[in-house]
Every structure is written in structure tokens, then in C-alpha cells.
Amino acid sequence: MNLIRRLSIPLLVVACTAVPVWWAFPDGLSLARSLGIVLGWAGCGLLLASLFLMLRETWLAPWLGGLERMYHWHHRIGVAAYLLLLAHPLALAADAWMDSPQLAWQILFPAPQLWPIWLGWLALFLLMLGLAATFAQRLAYRSWRRLHFVLGIGVLCGLLHLFLLGIDGPVLPLLALCVLLLGWRLLGEDSARTARPYLVRAAVHVTDDVLEIALSPLARPIAASAGQFVLVAFFSGAGFRGCGEFHPFTVSAVDADGDLRIAVKALGDCTRRMQLIAPGVPARVHGPFGSFLADRPVARQLWLAGGIGITPFLALLRSSRLVQPTTLLYLYRSTADAAFVDELQALAAADPKLALYTLATGDEAPNLELLLAEAGALVTGQECYFCGPPGMLAAARRTLLKRGTSPRQIHFESFGFR
Amino acid sequence: MQRLYVGATVAFWLFVAAFWSSTYWRPEVPLPAVAVRERQVSPVELARHATPEDCWMAIRGSVYDVSPYLPEHPSRPELVLPWCGREASQAYATKNKGRAHSERADELLAQYRIGSLVAD
Numbered sequence: 001m002n003l004i005r006r007l008s009i010p011l012l013v014v015a016c017t018a019v020p021v022w023w024a025f026p027d028g029l030s031l032a033r034s035l036g037i038v039l040g041w042a043g044c045g046l047l048l049a050s051l052f053l054m055l056r057e058t059w060l061a062p063w064l065g066g067l068e069r070m071y072h073w074h075h076r077i078g079v080a081a082y083l084l085l086l087a088h089p090l091a092l093a094a095d096a097w098m099d100s101p102q103l104a105w106q107i108l109f110p111a112p113q114l115w116p117i118w119l120g121w122l123a124l125f126l127l128m129l130g131l132a133a134t135f136a137q138r139l140a141y142r143s144w145r146r147l148h149f150v151l152g153i154g155v156l157c158g159l160l161h162l163f164l165l166g167i168d169g170p171v172l173p174l175l176a177l178c179v180l181l182l183g184w185r186l187l188g189e190d191s192a193r194t195a196r197p198y199l200v201r202a203a204v205h206v207t208d209d210v211l212e213i214a215l216s217p218l219a220r221p222i223a224a225s226a227g228q229f230v231l232v233a234f235f236s237g238a239g240f241r242g243c244g245e246f247h248p249f250t251v252s253a254v255d256a257d258g259d260l261r262i263a264v265k266a267l268g269d270c271t272r273r274m275q276l277i278a279p280g281v282p283a284r285v286h287g288p289f290g291s292f293l294a295d296r297p298v299a300r301q302l303w304l305a306g307g308i309g310i311t312p313f314l315a316l317l318r319s320s321r322l323v324q325p326t327t328l329l330y331l332y333r334s335t336a337d338a339a340f341v342d343e344l345q346a347l348a349a350a351d352p353k354l355a356l357y358t359l360a361t362g363d364e365a366p367n368l369e370l371l372l373a374e375a376g377a378l379v380t381g382q383e384c385y386f387c388g389p390p391g392m393l394a395a396a397r398r399t400l401l402k403r404g405t406s407p408r409q410i411h412f413e414s415f416g417f418r
Numbered sequence: 419m420q421r422l423y424v425g426a427t428v429a430f431w432l433f434v435a436a437f438w439s440s441t442y443w444r445p446e447v448p449l450p451a452v453a454v455r456e457r458q459v460s461p462v463e464l465a466r467h468a469t470p471e472d473c474w475m476a477i478r479g480s481v482y483d484v485s486p487y488l489p490e491h492p493s494r495p496e497l498v499l500p501w502c503g504r505e506a507s508q509a510y511a512t513k514n515k516g517r518a519h520s521e522r523a524d525e526l527l528a529q530y531r532i533g534s535l536v537a538d
Contacts, residue, residue, distance in 0.1 A: 029489055079419050086430045093437055101440040106522050108437055128427060135420045165492045 005065045009073045017045035023170050036091030039084045046081035047155050050074050051181040056286055067289040082127050116164035119157055126154030141268050152182045195284035196222055203277050206339040209266040211275050214259055215283055221258030222285055224251045226315035227293030231286040238280030243270040250311040253318045265308040301326040302377045304396050306388020314340050322353040327377045330358045331366060369399045380404045385411045457533035468503025475506040476535040483532045
């Protein structure tokens with residue numbers, strides 16, 4: 001990642017925070033009251049940056065280091081904003097507490113008619129609730145997503161709290177910007193208006209719970225390449241009831257006629273329903289995103305795939321012959337889960353640069369050090385590309401770092417989008 | 419991140435509880451009175467105190483020297499400053515989109531009373 005892309009998000013965060021803090025920086029007030037004001041404005045700035053990072057625009061994502069990085073920062077900045085906004089009323093109350101505890105309590109919980117203050121409380125409660133839901137990984141995706149939007153309502157309530165306090169100078173443009181960002185995401189991206197229309201051309205089960213779906217474009221096709229991912233939503237049609245939610249899928253093939261193929265593993269309610277998909281079902285596709293496997297150096301390669309994480313490597317092998325000597329270690333739970341193994345073996349037989357190792361690991365975590373040693377992959381100077389479950393990726397990273405591989409030579413694809 | 423969220427949220431509510439409990443265990447400290455002596459203020463004299471550094475306002479028959487409070491007022495200065503040196507009862511009663519100031523604001527205002535408004 002080049003320097004501009006590396007610094008783009010930190011610069012965005014600094015700009016979004018520094019401008020409102022600079023505008024509102026108190027002069028001549030007590031330390032606690034000044035701190036309360038600065039914390040409030042810094043929290044607002046961080047929320048604005050966090051909203052900006054939830055956009056799914058193909059032109060924007062490369063500048064900010066990719067969609068996965070954007071979402072990672074979106075989450076961290078959101079939590080940081082929450083922490084500052086929690087401290088905001090406490091600092092204002094602490095200022096009054098020096099004079100009188102009763103006054104401090106009235107500042108925290110004022111008379112009922114002071115509803116601009118209560119709106120601030122509502123904003124804080126919504127942020128509290130929305131963030132609690134964000135951490136609830138076991139929540140069904142649809143419920144999780146709805147609760148996540150509570151955070152957006154919380155942001156708007158917080159800005160209205162400022163506006164009704166009479167601070168409308170910078171708040172009105174901030175409010176307009178936040179409404180624009182939320183509206184763009186909600187009405188433009190989530191409702192599929194900005195996504196490209198596709199139609200399911202074919203659907204083939206490669207294992208019991210993995211379906212490979214071929215999508216034909218109904219308009220200009222998406223220019224995806226091997227290693228990239230797309231966000232796909234399936235809708236109702238051809239006897240199938242789609243859930244209409246966008247889910248990320250790595251492209252498993254980019255065909256010459258513009259068709260895309262994706263492999264869908266039944267992991268949740270929606271992806272389980274997708275296993276019943278049939279040709280003719282309408283779909284919308286956002287993307288492409290990501291740069292995994294792009295700009296690979298000529299050095300020897302180690303590819304490590306776990307389960308459905310085989311798809312980016314499969315897409316690359318399907319698209320062209322290898323230039324670099326490459327070891328592909330493909331791990332799956334059982335032979336029943338071994339998606340695309342026959343095709344991979346055929347590709348390896350036809351390409352002398354590819355050494356393929358496949359293994360059913362069972363339910364226990366595999367001994368990666370042993371497996372990598374057996375595959376002759378515990379060498380330095382190789383470029384390592386991993387795609388699979390987070391636990392496996394972390395273990396492989398630890399093993400290779402211990403054996404002298406540089407962190408810069410390890411590349412991940414993890415799909416931690418929640 | 420989850421631990422940070424849970425820890426910060428719990429700490430926040432503990433602080434709120436501490437503020438609440440302090441209203442019981444810490445006796446109320448009498449607030450220092452700003453008004454040092456009662457005086458009769460005419461509209462002409464009132465009008466002489468119309469700057470941010472020396473801002474008097476007449477509200478419901480009393481005159482207040484709100485200069486020390488102005489930097490802490492939550493509204494924008496341009497909303498408040500035009501009322502310096504003037505009779506501001508109506509503005510005080512309809513501060514923001516027609517709503518009155520709170521009882522808390524009334525209590526705060528009382529600290530800045532310096533006299534009564536009299537006719538010329």
C-alpha cells in the first residue's frame with residue numbers, strides 16, 4: 001500500500017476532528033468545561049469520519065486502502081467517538097460539581113422541558129445500544145444490520161441536540177453532510193440503486209453446502225479481476241425468494257463474456273437460502289473491491305486457503321497460468337467440504353509451477369508448522385497469501401514470522417465485515 | 419474493542435451514580451453572590467453597559483450584570499450580545515425557537531442580579 005493510501009484515513013480522521021474542535025475551542029473557561037466542549041466536538045468529528053468510511057464506492061475504496069480497511073477504521077473510530085461522547089457530559093457535570101453537587105446533577109439530568117439536553121441523552125443511549133449490537137456477533141445478520149442503523153439515528157439526534165442548543169453555525173452543514181452520507185448509504189447503496197443488475201445464469205453445487213453461482217450482466221459488466229470480491233444481493237424471482245441483502249463474495253471466476261462466478265457457502269440464514277437459487281433469479285452487484293493477489297512480485301509464492309477461502313486462488317488459476325513457483329496448501333474440514341479439489345488437481349497437473357497440497361484437517365486445529373514443513377513452505381523470501389478463517393490465518397502468520405518471514409511478505413483476506 | 423466498550427460504559431454509569439450520590443453526602447455549598455449591593459438602574463445607565471466585557475440586561479424589572487457568564491452561555495454570542503444594555507425580558511422568555519429559559523437558568527441568573535430597573 002502506498003503512502004497516500006496508508007495515510008488517507010488518518011488524515012481524514014484528523015481533518016474531521018480538528019476543524020470542529022478548532023472552531024469551538026473555548027477561551028477563558030474552566031478546564032473541566034473546556035474539556036467537556038472539546039470532547040463533544042471531537043466526538044462529533046470522529047462520527048462524521050466514521051460515516052464517511054461506511055460508503056461502498058468502488059472509486060473511493062482504493063484511495064482509502066480498500067473496503068476491508070475502511071470498515072476496520074469505521075468500527076474503531078466509531079468506538080473512539082463513543083468514548084469521547086461518554087466523557088462529554090461527565091466533564092460538564094464535573095465543572096459544576098466544584099460549585100455544587102446539586103448543580104452537577106441538574107446539568108446531567110435537567111428539568112424535563114430542557115429537551116435539547118435530553119436529545120443529547122437519547123443520542124448517547126442510541127450509540128450505546130447500537131454499539132452493543134455491533135459486538136453481538138451471534139445476532140442474525142438482518143437484526144444486527146437493523147440495530148447498526150440505530151447508530152445513524154443516534155448521530156442525527158446528537159447533531160439536533162447541538163442545533164437546538166442554538167449552536168447552528170457549523171452544525172447545519174455537519175447535519176446536512178451526515179444526512180447525505182446516511183442517505184447515500186441507505187437509499188443508494190443498500191437499496192441497490194447504485195449496484196449493477198445481473199441475472200443468475202447457472203448454479204452448481206460443488207459440495208453439499210457450497211454453491212457456485214454464475215451471474216450474467218444485464219447492463220455494463222463489472223470489471224473484476226481474480227482475487228477481488230463483490231457485494232451481491234439476490235432478489236425474488238424464478239421460484240426463489242431472495243433476502244435482498246448485500247453479502248461479500250470473492251469472485252471465483254471472471255469469464256471472457258463478462259459473467260462472474262461466486263462460491264456461496266451456507267453460513268447464515270441468507271446464504272443458506274441462497275443454496276436453493278435457480279437460473280433466472282435477479283441479482284444486484286456492487287464492486288469490485290479489494291486488491292488481494294494484485295501486483296504479486298516475481299518471488300516464490302505460498303498460498304494458504306482454508307475452506308471457502310480457496311476462491312480467490314481458484315479464480316487466479318482459472319484466469320491464467322502461473323509465472324511464479326507457487327505452493328498452494330488447501331485445508332478443509334472433511335472430504336465432504338472439499339470444494340473444487342478435482343478442478344484444482346487438474347489445474348496443478350497442467351501447470352508445472354503449481355504444487356498443490358490438500359488436506360482434510362477434521363474438527364481440531366491443524367499443526368500448521370508441520371503442514372507447512374511437509375509442503376516445503378517454511379522458507380524465507382517467499383510471498384505469502386492467506387485466505388480463510390481468522391484463527392487459521394493468525395496461526396499461520398505466527399508460524400511464518402517465527403521462521404523469519406517479514407510481515408510485509410504476508411498478505412491477508414479475512415472478510416471481517418461485521 | 420468489546421472490552422473497551424463494556425469497561426467504558428460501566429465506568430460511565432458508575433460516574434453518573436457517583437454524581438447522584440454526591441448530592442446526598444456532600445452538603446450544598448452556598449454559591450457566592452455576585453450582586454454586592456442593590457442599586458436603582460435607569461434605562462440610560464443600562465444602555466451604557468452594552469459590550470461583551472460589560473454587559474447588563476434588564477429582565478422582569480431586575481438588572482443583571484451577566485458579563486462574567488457570557489463566555490459560558492451555550493448559545494452563539496451573536497444571539498445574546500445584542501441584548502446587552504437593553505430590556506431583555508421578552509428575549510429571555512423566548513430564547514430559542516420560542517421556548518423559555520429553565521428554572522436552572524433562572525437560579526443561575528439570580529446570582530448576577532445587581533439592582534432594579536427604574537424609569538428615567
